[in-house]
Amino acid sequence: MINTHAVKVIYKYEMLRAWDTIMQSFASPVISTVLYFVVFGSAIGSRIETVEGVSYGAFIVPGLMMLALLTQSVSNASFGIYFPRFTGTIYEVLSAPISFVEILIGYVGAAATKSLIIGVIILITAGFFVDLKVAHPIWMLSFLILTCVSFSLLGFIIGLWADNFEKLQLIPMLVITPLVFLGGSFYTIDMLPPVWQTVSLFNPVVYLISGFRWSFNEVSDVSIELSLAMVLLFSAICLLIVWAMFKTGYRLKQ
Amino acid sequence: MNSVISINNLSKVYTGGHKALSDVSLDIRSGEILALLGPNGAGKTTLISIICGIVKPSEGSVTVNGHDILSEYRITRSLIGLVPQELTLGMFDTVWNTICFSRGLFGKKPDAGYLEKVLKDLSLWDKKDNAIMTLSGGMKRRVLIAKALSHEPSILFLDEPTAGVDVKLRKDMWELVESLRASGVTIILTTHYIEEAEAIADRVGVIDKGRLLVVDDKDALKHKLGKRQLCIELENAIESVPQELSSWNLELADDGNQIIYTYDTYSEDTGVAGLMRAIDKSSLDLKDITTSQSSLEDIFINLVETQ
Ligand SMILES: Nc1ncnc2c1ncn2[C@@H]1O[C@H](COP(=O)(O)OP(=O)(O)OP(=O)(O)O)[C@@H](O)[C@H]1O
Numbered sequence: 001m002i003n004t005h006a007v008k009v010i011y012k013y014e015m016l017r018a019w020d021t022i023m024q025s026f027a028s029p030v031i032s033t034v035l036y037f038v039v040f041g042s043a044i045g046s047r048i049e050t051v052e053g054v055s056y057g058a059f060i061v062p063g064l065m066m067l068a069l070l071t072q073s074v075s076n077a078s079f080g081i082y083f084p085r086f087t088g089t090i091y092e093v094l095s096a097p098i099s100f101v102e103i104l105i106g107y108v109g110a111a112a113t114k115s116l117i118i119g120v121i122i123l124i125t126a127g128f129f130v131d132l133k134v135a136h137p138i139w140m141l142s143f144l145i146l147t148c149v150s151f152s153l154l155g156f157i158i159g160l161w162a163d164n165f166e167k168l169q170l171i172p173m174l175v176i177t178p179l180v181f182l183g184g185s186f187y188t189i190d191m192l193p194p195v196w197q198t199v200s201l202f203n204p205v206v207y208l209i210s211g212f213r214w215s216f217n218e219v220s221d222v223s224i225e226l227s228l229a230m231v232l233l234f235s236a237i238c239l240l241i242v243w244a245m246f247k248t249g250y251r252l253k254q
Numbered sequence: 255m256n257s258v259i260s261i262n263n264l265s266k267v268y269t270g271g272h273k274a275l276s277d278v279s280l281d282i283r284s285g286e287i288l289a290l291l292g293p294n295g296a297g298k299t300t301l302i303s304i305i306c307g308i309v310k311p312s313e314g315s316v317t318v319n320g321h322d323i324l325s326e327y328r329i330t331r332s333l334i335g336l337v338p339q340e341l342t343l344g345m346f347d348t349v350w351n352t353i354c355f356s357r358g359l360f361g362k363k364p365d366a367g368y369l370e371k372v373l374k375d376l377s378l379w380d381k382k383d384n385a386i387m388t389l390s391g392g393m394k395r396r397v398l399i400a401k402a403l404s405h406e407p408s409i410l411f412l413d414e415p416t417a418g419v420d421v422k423l424r425k426d427m428w429e430l431v432e433s434l435r436a437s438g439v440t441i442i443l444t445t446h447y448i449e450e451a452e453a454i455a456d457r458v459g460v461i462d463k464g465r466l467l468v469v470d471d472k473d474a475l476k477h478k479l480g481k482r483q484l485c486i487e488l489e490n491a492i493e494s495v496p497q498e499l500s501s502w503n504l505e506l507a508d509d510g511n512q513i514i515y516t517y518d519t520y521s522e523d524t525g526v527a528g529l530m531r532a533i534d535k536s537s538l539d540l541k542d543i544t545t546s547q548s549s550l551e552d553i554f555i556n557l558v559e560t561q
């Protein structure tokens with residue numbers, strides 16, 4: 001038996017909240033991405049030769065999408081669960097006939113949906129700036145969804161773990177953004193000196209961006225299978241942490 | 255009457271090591287209004303939070319309608335509505351959205367007609383599209399009640415429903431509680447106000463330092479633990495209690511214009527009859543006689559102090 005009404009309302013009201021703050025939720029990531037296009041794609045990109053046969057503008061599209069998706073997934077999901085904890089309204093969710101898994105589906109589902117929408121908007125926007133082709137749409141979509149879900153899961157974990165606003169911002173700023181920038185959003189890994197190429201292989205985002213980029217224009221740093229395996233591994237780790245948190249009632253129940 | 259909630263040897267130790275509840279056992283009867291009375295930090299909110307699933311018990315068990323609150327939480331929680339002590343509301347939500355959310359959360363399918371009735375009963379209907387932050391404190395408290403009632407619970411917990419509420423709203427709240435009870439809802443409320451417990455509860459439980467000191471019918475409690483006072487008003491003030499009345503433990507009050515006799519209603523011989531005869535024989539002139547029952551307040555203070 002699953003409390004579908006509960007999952008529905010959590011999802012619905014999380015989406016509604018995004019709609020109420022539409023500028024913050026959707027417009028701002030899109031605007032910042034457009035800025036990246038103007039600066040890197042058009043201004044600087046016009047001076048850069050093609051990367052493995054792909055124009056620089058088109059080359060950075062997958063990386064830019066990932067940059068937005070990762071930060072948005074993490075911040076949406078972490079804020080979504082942290083805010084009711086902070087205001088105390090979480091009491092109602094805890095006293096409802098609803099399991100932790102259902103809470104998770106509601107909050108993470110909504111956060112992932114929001115990121116997905118942002119991703120699609122960015123993709124459409126990118127189409128106005130560069131000549132886009134998506135070589136493997138199914139792969140592209142799978143990576144898109146998997147990324148949104150797994151990083152929303154990560155955000156959910158952060159939202160449970162954080163006990164102040166500073167911690168809530170800490171991980172996205174100190175971990176996610178650097179990992180994405182160093183993960184090959186704007187370059188291929190083999191442009192780096194050998195030492196840094198090796199270091200990069202420890203960055204999980206490299207696999208994400210590589211796989212995602214491959215689905216667009218078949219340019220990749222690592223094999224697509226390895227990319228997929230790494231994304232799945234990452235999701236599995238997040239799920240495991242969430243499950244452990246659930247078992248101990250971590251930060252939700254005294 | 256059969257019990258709807260059964261609490262057995264419940265204890266709670268918070269992570270800091272503080273023991274908020276120790277070995278509480280209590281049966282709550284179907285359809286009653288039970289008031290939990292206790293000073294700050296007594297453990298009232300902790301007790302309620304455990305039953306509602308917000309706090310985990312350390313020891314002991316609770317059943318609701320015979321279902322365990324941990325293993326059968328879906329059943330038990332769907333029966334319970336909770337009005338928390340703090341005004342915890344999403345300030346940007348509208349009244350209507352927040353109660354629709356609550357209803358759905360508790361697994362009930364949408365029912366605009368029922369929710370409309372709830373809001374009307376609480377005089378919130380004209381505020382339904384207002385953001386919660388634009389409401390007054392009293393209105394916010396009523397929104398919390400509307401949320402708790404949104405899923406048609408058969409048990410309602412009210413954690414200090416009248417804290418910070420004006421006299422009129424308090425009376426309204428009491429009426430609401432009464433009408434809910436009339437519709438068959440079991441109500442458990444906590445309060446610091448003894449008058450409140452006296453005014454609306456059927457039974458009263460007194461909690462202090464995590465222990466349930468006593469639970470009983472309000473009247474029985476007054477009988478059992480209460481004292482009666484006989485106040486004899488005199489025509490002429492006296493300076494000391496006359497010798498012939500010294501075997502009764504009398505006090506003088508009102509500058510010697512009153513003699514006060516405190517006695518236990520439950521004792522074999524209250525001594526009232528003898529006292530009256532003795533006064534009759536003495537030279538004292540009586541003006542008036544009144545008796546009074548000690549209030550729950552006295553009982554409460556007594557209980558808490560003697561612990
Ligand atoms: N989350 C918590 N962590 C640690 N201690 C807690 C927690 N919540 C409550 N306590 C402690 O448990 C004790 C009982 O608290 P509780 O809130 O149950 O009291 P109460 O009877 O509701 O008081 P009040 O009338 O002030 O609302 C208090 O000493 C309190 O400090």
Ligand SMILES: [Mg+2]
Nearest residue numbers: 298299339413
């Ligand atoms: Mg309390």
